[in-house]
Amino acid sequence: MTGTVLIVDDVATNRIVMKVKMASACYDTLQAGDGTSALALARSRRPDAILLDMNLPDLSGIEVCRQLKADPVTADIPVIIVTTSRDGAARRDALRAGADDFLSKPVRETILMARLRSLLRARQNEAELRLRDGTSRAFGLAEPGAAFTTQGTIALIAAQADTALAWRRALAPHVSDRLVMLRPAAALTATGPAPEVYLIAADLAHSGDGLRLMSELRSRGPSRHAAVCIVLPPAADGARADTTAAMALDLGAADLLPADFDPEETALRLTAQLERKRRADRLRDTVRSGLRMAVTDPLTGLYNRRYALPYLARMDERARQTGRSYAVMVLDLDRFKAVNDTFGHAAGDAVLAEVARRLLDNLRPVDLVARIGGEEFLVAMPDAHLATARAAAERLCRVVEAQPVTLPCGPDGPGGSVGVTVSIGLSIGGTGPADPPPGGPGLQGDPVAGVLGRADSALLAAKAAGRNKVTVALSAA
Amino acid sequence: MTGTVLIVDDVATNRIVMKVKMASACYDTLQAGDGTSALALARSRRPDAILLDMNLPDLSGIEVCRQLKADPVTADIPVIIVTTSRDGAARRDALRAGADDFLSKPVRETILMARLRSLLRARQNEAELRLRDGTSRAFGLAEPGAAFTTQGTIALIAAQADTALAWRRALAPHVSDRLVMLRPAAALTATGPAPEVYLIAADLAHSGDGLRLMSELRSRGPSRHAAVCIVLPPAADGARADTTAAMALDLGAADLLPADFDPEETALRLTAQLERKRRADRLRDTVRSGLRMAVTDPLTGLYNRRYALPYLARMDERARQTGRSYAVMVLDLDRFKAVNDTFGHAAGDAVLAEVARRLLDNLRPVDLVARIGGEEFLVAMPDAHLATARAAAERLCRVVEAQPVTLPCGPDGPGGSVGVTVSIGLSIGGTGPADPPPGGPGLQGDPVAGVLGRADSALLAAKAAGRNKVTVALSAA
Structure with missing residues (x-):
């Protein structure tokens, strides 16, 4: 039942500190000091998650991430990049290379653990849809590469209309999908197809009620499989902010964003969530149509x-x-x-x-x-x-x-x-x-x-x- | 996207109070003043959930519940019984009749709403496994009636070994499944098949870490589909207790129990969760074997x-x-x-x-x-x-x-x-x-x-x- 986490860092002390953290949450660990051995270990041991330092002696963390995501054997292993850098361009490159998240050093343990749980859960959901044995591939739909031309919808739900409007203005230049501002009640009563992605402030009228709205959306049919990204409140009280962040992930948030999020980076994150949501929808359709195929006669439909x-x-x-x-x-x-x-x-x-x-x-x-x-x-x-x-x-x-x-x-x-x-x-x-x-x-x-x-x-x-x-x-x- | 809740109560004022609560969470409502019209409405309108008063002028709430659960049209609609009674025997009768939960009057809104979300989510998960169109029934496995003869395993995780032991002693006379006492870390590191059901105290070493353990279990492969029932701390502070309870449900708890739970009632609840877990496992197997059937030749297995x-x-x-x-x-x-x-x-x-x-x-x-x-x-x-x-x-x-x-x-x-x-x-x-x-x-x-x-x-x-x-x-x- 124990998960295995691969720790990639060129500084041995860092690896040991991380190993202790992981052990306290009952994860087994593997260690690599450079990119090449990280790639080899990832292939041979297939860990459940990878914590990847940005600066390695041989390859850059981004390059390692790119190679992991390009290899079918390792592509579905979640990668969390650990970095001291606040360089926006580097972060965006890492997201484009397929990184699932970043954590800044020093790593806040509560958030790291909640993020790991969230990524492991998401990966298992997807693996279950794929039915592990690859049977569903038979129907030719489950391959990741399918291109989409239709626009998606991203709903923006903030405490104030002004804030939602500011989000939309900031994101619009970087997003080709529809950005829709919604009030909380409207999100629950809307008819028609639900947005694929919701961006919701953790605090709306009251502290934490954005999280409750997420739970409501996840309990209602049309929105239950939507990806919800939570915008965290400004971190006044570090410990409480961490608890809120961890709670949001455990409640099913697909991603977290700071109150002063970088629009370009956020656009990449939202688009990645949209793609993931569509891939999961496609897999669900595959299962459904596969089963139907098994019991119907193609000529007559009977x-x-x-x-x-x-x-x-x-x-x-x-x-x-x-x-x-x-x-x-x-x-x-x-x-x-x-x-x-x-x-x-x-x-x-x-x-x-x-x-x-x-x-x-x-x-x-x-x-x-x-x-x-x-x-x-x-x-x-x-x-x-x-x-x-x-x-x-x-x-x-x-x-x-x-x-x-x-x-x-x-x-x-x-x-x-x-x-x-x-x-x-x-x-x-x-x-x-x-x-x-x-x-x-x-x-x-x-x-x-x-x-x-x-x-x-x-x-x-x-x-x-x-x-x-x-x-x-x-x-x- | 709005859910519909059927409110069954013979006192019009009670129905109106409840209707207002439901409206504030964006649920539509239907109303019935007696059991017969409740049964008719449930059949014709198929609400998403039913709030059922125990005392009705024509039929008892338990009888209404029994009839709802016996009718294939209404059997999967969650039923929450609302009652002023603390009569243990009546509660057990209601559970045997298939009630999904009770709430005591006056109803605490936070808990009611979280319970509704949790029941709606569970119902949709099951409906999704059934693929709604009934295709999976073709494989002859998805029918609810399958009898099980093998023993299940229920894990007991409390803050103190004494408490777990007391739980086991109290439950053993009423449960035919294996009752296993576990320490938190052992629950995460155990190998072999995971228990079907976990009974976990909300507070272990620290306040709320039982909820975190539940999230950990739900992120790890073998235990991710287990049913987790949370034992709430003694309710010193009513509002905080309600928040913990609601959070536990939103985090995926299948059921909640008070610190001084009634062993006989709890045994019924745990057994119901075990049955539900097994039914879901069976449905997942059905989907998997159905897909396999669709792509294999029965004679050669190729x-x-x-x-x-x-x-x-x-x-x-x-x-x-x-x-x-x-x-x-x-x-x-x-x-x-x-x-x-x-x-x-x-x-x-x-x-x-x-x-x-x-x-x-x-x-x-x-x-x-x-x-x-x-x-x-x-x-x-x-x-x-x-x-x-x-x-x-x-x-x-x-x-x-x-x-x-x-x-x-x-x-x-x-x-x-x-x-x-x-x-x-x-x-x-x-x-x-x-x-x-x-x-x-x-x-x-x-x-x-x-x-x-x-x-x-x-x-x-x-x-x-x-x-x-x-x-x-x-x-x-």
């Missing part, structure tokens, strides 16, 4: 067999609990092979997609429609009696037959259209005794094999009886 | 085509950046149809699974092995020259041929074995000019179509030349 069968098993279970029956239809397109052979596969695909649409349009929202084979569909209707289900099945036969399917234009000219029909086998589940598990002992029983099997047999009967009709299976009871 | 092609595209891109070539093999089982026809599909499946295993065992961990068609496999080797890749391909031919595949026992007796061979087409990518995008203008170019097409042609040549051999494609350059 659920696939993998989704449908467990779903049906749960429907059966629920029906037995509630005593309400459900209906299962197995539908098969009649003479589909002829469509493919005569008009080609593109036409066959168009027929499948159109039939899927007609099925969906003519069933209840609670009904499940799935494509379970090449030209075979499944419909499962919860809380349905035989009469209802039979009427629904007959309606489906009619709406598929009623209008020929328009075919896409092919290389040989316009597509024309083709008439199609479906045969349907219908069975009712959840009423009789539970179906016996198929197969011998030791085989896992499939609770819906019976109802599905009966629907299959009924489908065969419908085909044998001339197609384009509904046949009802004999009850299992 | 990656599928959907994963392999974008992966290959990225390998190509990286090769062009680094100037290092990569190799692609397309492998096809020779005369596989004959295996299926002669020995049946179960035998065919066994052959595919065994060949997949031999491929994996005889390649480098960095190489990708995928099943891209019925009996067709793809191997992609980053950083590989022609000589290396050809040697690897020839090795694969040999290890597939070397030993016949043992077949599973069938209904007609023992399975015997069958000799199989593969033909391999090999091509090298990333060195020549980038392959021209196939298709006309407007079509998205596929960067790896060329290298894959050459491997395919080489495979045909290998088949034509008598099978069980490797053919190398002509270079694209």
Whole structure:
């Protein structure tokens, strides 16, 4: 559970002082005295965070940071640059090189520890979204490089309208995203998409209520994943200011800024937060669309067999609990092979997609429609009696037959259209005794094999009886 | 962005007082004066949280809570019971009915608001894991009902060993999970699986450092999703105590307990947190396994085509950046149809699974092995020259041929074995000019179509030349 921190400093005493601080917070440490060995250690040991002195004998801290962030093996390790310098240009270079934060020497321990916690948390959130094993990369969306052209929105929330206006004036020349001044209540009641980033004063009407506003934003749906940067009050009382800063980080602030922040540096920090927020959103979308891909049929958009069968098993279970029956239809397109052979596969695909649409349009929202084979569909209707289900099945036969399917234009000219029909086998589940598990002992029983099997047999009967009709299976009871 | 809170109280004045408090935190409100209309409103309007008075004219607050939690439409809405009663039995009944918290009248606003934020956040976290659209249910794991038989672990961290011991003695009769006393540093340095739940005193060695320990635990991998319940200090100073309580919730505490907590009630609360933690873990697993399902072939466990092609595209891109070539093999089982026809599909499946295993065992961990068609496999080797890749391909031919595949026992007796061979087409990518995008203008170019097409042609040549051999494609350059 212990985290490991790599301390990079050419002065041995500094490294020892830092090591003691780290040990008191139960971190293990690694040490490097120059940039080259720091890079090697970072690669081989993959620490959880790196504390990097700006001035090293061989490489500059900025160069080390750049190389760490350019190497896929080390790119996601948070880097905190430790420096005595107040040189704005150097700080901006470090941010551009990908540094996650600076701390001035002498380092204030409360803030250092809170910052470490915050960076470790952020990194783990991201790692979790990536699912560590890289599976999500399969969907081609999770790569960091995606370029964005749309403008983002950064909300500015200060105690006084004057202050917010001053922030906007100062930041505008350095930021290409929208800067919006908001009052606290408006931030909570606004409708529409939330800003990606909030810049909030720690003290608004009362001391610390900017932190509470951050907590409120993080509890409300649209803004919960926004990045919040807190502008600290002028540091009158050092210890109290440190406590506020640490608290802000522990409450989830993505970054801290002094009251007299440097606009150019702040613009870099806000933009970095915006990018990070968008990357996380993208990862969340990836997970969602990846899961959807796993259970849907790309051609028709219907659920696939993998989704449908467990779903049906749960429907059966629920029906037995509630005593309400459900209906299962197995539908098969009649003479589909002829469509493919005569008009080609593109036409066959168009027929499948159109039939899927007609099925969906003519069933209840609670009904499940799935494509379970090449030209075979499944419909499962919860809380349905035989009469209802039979009427629904007959309606489906009619709406598929009623209008020929328009075919896409092919290389040989316009597509024309083709008439199609479906045969349907219908069975009712959840009423009789539970179906016996198929197969011998030791085989896992499939609770819906019976109802599905009966629907299959009924489908065969419908085909044998001339197609384009509904046949009802004999009850299992 | 505004949340909606349903206020249930039979006294109109109480409802108005509460409505004003809610409005000041920018919540919209709904109101109900009795249990029946509360249930109807909760179903029809689905508020974000419910404040429920214990004494209602028609149903008891506990009965309303029970019905809310039993109805799938309302089950995930947090319920806070508001009561004047200090009756322990009634409180425990309410917890058993699924209440998320109690507040005593008169309600302390700071705590109420922090508790609302905390419950809304927890609910959204869970909703996000469920992916709202129910896709994850497809994997049959996300249903709440799964029973657990394994013991959980609850860690007790107090300022004094005596206190932790007293907690353990008091809780042990009511808890079936393991109760472990821990010192703060040990909680951070422990190895192995973290406890599911931590009970931590808000003040340890110093005031408020229990909250900091919670933040530390939430920043470290194994304990980051644990539920932390904070034991508040004795309330000497009411306002300060309220601030600590609110801060603990905003910092992520799952529950708060008074210093003189009732052991039986606390046991119910800890068990509820343990269940919630496990449910969330299960959902996270579901997402992970769901994604894995989407990209793997269930028969062989190899990656599928959907994963392999974008992966290959990225390998190509990286090769062009680094100037290092990569190799692609397309492998096809020779005369596989004959295996299926002669020995049946179960035998065919066994052959595919065994060949997949031999491929994996005889390649480098960095190489990708995928099943891209019925009996067709793809191997992609980053950083590989022609000589290396050809040697690897020839090795694969040999290890597939070397030993016949043992077949599973069938209904007609023992399975015997069958000799199989593969033909391999090999091509090298990333060195020549980038392959021209196939298709006309407007079509998205596929960067790896060329290298894959050459491997395919080489495979045909290998088949034509008598099978069980490797053919190398002509270079694209």
